[in-house]
Amino acid sequence: MQKSKSEAIPERERSTGFQKEVPFASIPDLDAEIDRLVSDGVISSVDHSEWAAPIVAVRKKNGQIRSCADFSTGLNDALQLHHHPLPTAEEVFTKLNGGRVFLQIDLANAYLQIEVESRSKEMLTINIHRSLYRYNRLPFGVKSAPGIFQQIMDSMICGLQGVAAYLDDIIVTGHTYEQHRSNLRALFNRISEYGFHVRLEKCNFLMHRVRYLGFVLDKDGHRPDPEKIEAVR
Known part of the structure; x- marks a missing residue:
């Protein structure tokens, strides 16, 4: 499995985002999705983090729930952009x-499918209704990910x-x-x-x-x- 790392801009203030309200009817499906991500090793539960982004629960066309981290609430402003060009x-x-x-x-x-280096994982923490979780893999929505x-x-x-x-x-x-x-x-x-x-x-x-x-x-x-x-x- 390939590895990646994300670098924060020095001295940039850490950010902890508030939870975004998830519709009550969607919580069971969201819990099942979180359990799947934990079982697959994509995320891990943590007790504390100086970084935490809220999530948005999106229902796909097939009716399943997808959890999307909103890193625009602070982390993306603090990240150094990964300057690798996309092909024309x-x-x-x-x-x-x-x-x-x-x-x-x-x-x-x-x-x-991209593993995140250990020192980058703390920045990739999400705040949901039941706990804080940290990404072990590269999530969509991180500025440097593309x-x-x-x-x-x-x-x-x-x-x-x-x-x-x-x-x-x-x-x-x-x-x-x-x-x-x-x-x-x-x-x-x-x-x-x-x-x-x-x-x-x-x-x-x-x-x-x-x-x-x-x-x-x-x-x-x-x-x-x-x-x-x-x-x-």
Whole structure:
């Protein structure tokens, strides 16, 4: 499992956020979600912290509850930004140029697969109705998380042919089926080396056309996605 660290700006005041009220009807589902995160080692209960962010309970389309930490209440102002650039669309499509077969890969809870260094964990404390909990993995919503994650992705795919990654949105292609399979094997070997887990049921295999970063991508190149254009009209 990959590790990350977050650095606070020296002398910046610590922040403890108040709990945000969770609808009473959502508490049982939220408790179940917290229990799952504890069981999976994502968070751990703590007695005290100089940092504590409130959470927002969001109900997903499938009816399940997702707990989202609101680090905008103090921590993000105190964090040093991780200055690793995100790739531009043109940089991504240059890597995929000439591809005829595509596969989009879904990493399961991508950020939460990144382990946080011990000294960074105290800053990643959340304040909920039943206790304080500290993240052991990199949570969504931390200002430095995108740069940290992209740096790991860039390292993971370095030297691989026909592979691009924009945060956790990974795509692999090839000029032929044989080349596609070869590129795919190399990518999955690298994913295994880095300790990531793939959600196979959400991967799109052997696609001749994919939607990626607001574009439609196929053997003829890339062009703006008509659905995205229509949405902004």
